[in-house]
Amino acid sequence: MRLINGNDFKMDNTCVAFGQFDGLHRGHRAVIDKLIEQKNKNLTSVMLSFDYNPTNIFGVNDVIYTEEEKQIILGENPPDVMISYPFTSEMAAMKAEVFIKDILVDQLGVKVVVAGENCRFGKDCSGNIETLKHYASIYGYDVICLETIKENEQTITSSIIREAFEEGFLDKANHLLGHIFKMLGEVVHGKAIGRTVGMPTANLGVPSNKLIPKHGVYATLSEIDGEVLQGLTNIGLRPSVDDHSYVTIETFLLDFSRSIYGKKITLDVHSYIRGVQKFKNIDEVKNQVDKDIESIRSYLNAIQ
Ligand SMILES: Cc1cc2nc3c(=O)[nH]c(=O)nc-3n(C[C@H](O)[C@H](O)[C@H](O)COP(=O)(O)O)c2cc1C
Ligand SMILES: Nc1ncnc2c1ncn2[C@@H]1O[C@H](COP(=O)(O)OP(=O)(O)OP(=O)(O)O)[C@@H](O)[C@H]1O
Structure with a gap:
C-alpha cells in the first residue's frame, strides 16, 4: 500500500472510498473490500482517510484509531493507496459539490466511488449518497452504494463503538470493530x-x-x-x-x-x-x- 500524507497529490483512473474510517469497523471493512474488488476494472483503489489530528483541527474527539493505526489494521488486504488527508477547518467548510469536483474528480480522476448508503460529507454534512449519484453523470463516474452493515438492527458506526468503550464494554466494542x-x-x-x-x-x-x-x-x-x-x-x-x-x-x-x-x-x-x-x-x-x-x-x- 502506498501512503500519502497531505493534500498534494494528482492521480487518474481511480476508485475511491472516503471518510474518517475511525475504527475501521465492520461497515468500513465492507466498503474497503468492495473498493479492492474494483481492481478488475484496472483502477487504482484509493482510501481517502480524513485525518482528525488536533494539529489539523481544534476540538476534535479522541480517535479510536490514529492514521498509523489505520495502516496496520488495513493489514493483509489493503487498498493500493491510503491518503491521510488533513481535516482542517477549511476542509470542514468545504461544500459537498466542491469536494466532489476539486478532490474526487480533479485531483483523483475518480471513475468509481464506493460509499455506504449512510455516507455524509461536506459542509454541515449536507452531502450524501444522492449527492454522489447526482454528480456522477455530470462528471462521468459510477457510484457503488453499499447497504449499511448492522448489528441487532443497529447500524455499526464509530459513535456506537465509542459509546461501548465509554461504558466499559470492551467485548462489544471488539465485536463491532470486527477485530x-x-x-x-x-x-x-x-x-x-x-x-x-x-x-x-x-x-x-x-x-x-x-x-x-x-x-x-x-x-x-x-x-x-x-x-x-x-x-x-x-x-x-x-x-x-x-x-x-x-x-x-x-x-x-x-x-x-x-x-x-x-x-x-x-x-x-x-x-x-x-x-x-x-x-x-x-x-x-x-x-x-x-x-x-x-x-x-x-x-x-x-x-x-
Ligand atoms: C498487570 C498490572 C496490574 C496492575 N495493577 C495495579 C493495581 O491494581 N493497582 C495499582 O495501584 N497499580 C497497579 N499496577 C501498576 C503498578 O503499580 C506499576 O506498574 C508499578 O508501580 C511499576 O511502575 P513503573 O513502570 O514506574 O516501574 C499494575 C501494573 C500491571 C502491569
Ligand atoms: N455500518 C456501515 N455499513 C456500511 N458502510 C458504512 C458503515 N459505516 C460507515 N460506512 C461507510 O464507510 C465510509 C466512511 O464512513 P465514515 O467513517 O465517514 O462514517 P461512519 O462510520 O458512519 O461514522 P460516524 O459514526 O463517525 O458518523 C462511508 O462511505 C460510510 O457510508
Whole structure:
C-alpha cells in the first residue's frame, strides 16, 4: 500500500472510498473490500482517510484509531493507496459539490466511488449518497452504494463503538470493530519501580488524542519486531504507588526480560480482567498480578 500524507497529490483512473474510517469497523471493512474488488476494472483503489489530528483541527474527539493505526489494521488486504488527508477547518467548510469536483474528480480522476448508503460529507454534512449519484453523470463516474452493515438492527458506526468503550464494554466494542482493539505506541521510561519486585513494565506512549479504554487490567498481546508476546496491561492510575492523576498504559510481558525502550509496540487489548485496586504497596500489587496471571494463562495461550 502506498501512503500519502497531505493534500498534494494528482492521480487518474481511480476508485475511491472516503471518510474518517475511525475504527475501521465492520461497515468500513465492507466498503474497503468492495473498493479492492474494483481492481478488475484496472483502477487504482484509493482510501481517502480524513485525518482528525488536533494539529489539523481544534476540538476534535479522541480517535479510536490514529492514521498509523489505520495502516496496520488495513493489514493483509489493503487498498493500493491510503491518503491521510488533513481535516482542517477549511476542509470542514468545504461544500459537498466542491469536494466532489476539486478532490474526487480533479485531483483523483475518480471513475468509481464506493460509499455506504449512510455516507455524509461536506459542509454541515449536507452531502450524501444522492449527492454522489447526482454528480456522477455530470462528471462521468459510477457510484457503488453499499447497504449499511448492522448489528441487532443497529447500524455499526464509530459513535456506537465509542459509546461501548465509554461504558466499559470492551467485548462489544471488539465485536463491532470486527477485530481486536489496538493501541500503537513507543515504549517510554517509567519510574522503574515494578522491576524492583520482578515486574518490569513496558510503558506505552500514545498520542494525546488516542481513545483509552475504561481504566482496568487487561489481557493483551503485544507485537514487538514481529514477535507476539503475552501480557497483562494496566490502563489507568496506580493508586498503590503514587497519587498522580495521569493515565499510564503499562504492560507486564510474561516470560520476557529484554530491554525494549524506544521500540514500537502494537498492543491488542483482548479482554478486561479486573479494575485497578489500591494495595498497601508494590509487593501486594505483584501478588495480585501473580494471581491474575494464573487465572488467564490458558486464555492467553489459546488466543496467541
Ligand atoms: C498487570 C498490572 C496490574 C496492575 N495493577 C495495579 C493495581 O491494581 N493497582 C495499582 O495501584 N497499580 C497497579 N499496577 C501498576 C503498578 O503499580 C506499576 O506498574 C508499578 O508501580 C511499576 O511502575 P513503573 O513502570 O514506574 O516501574 C499494575 C501494573 C500491571 C502491569
Ligand atoms: N455500518 C456501515 N455499513 C456500511 N458502510 C458504512 C458503515 N459505516 C460507515 N460506512 C461507510 O464507510 C465510509 C466512511 O464512513 P465514515 O467513517 O465517514 O462514517 P461512519 O462510520 O458512519 O461514522 P460516524 O459514526 O463517525 O458518523 C462511508 O462511505 C460510510 O457510508
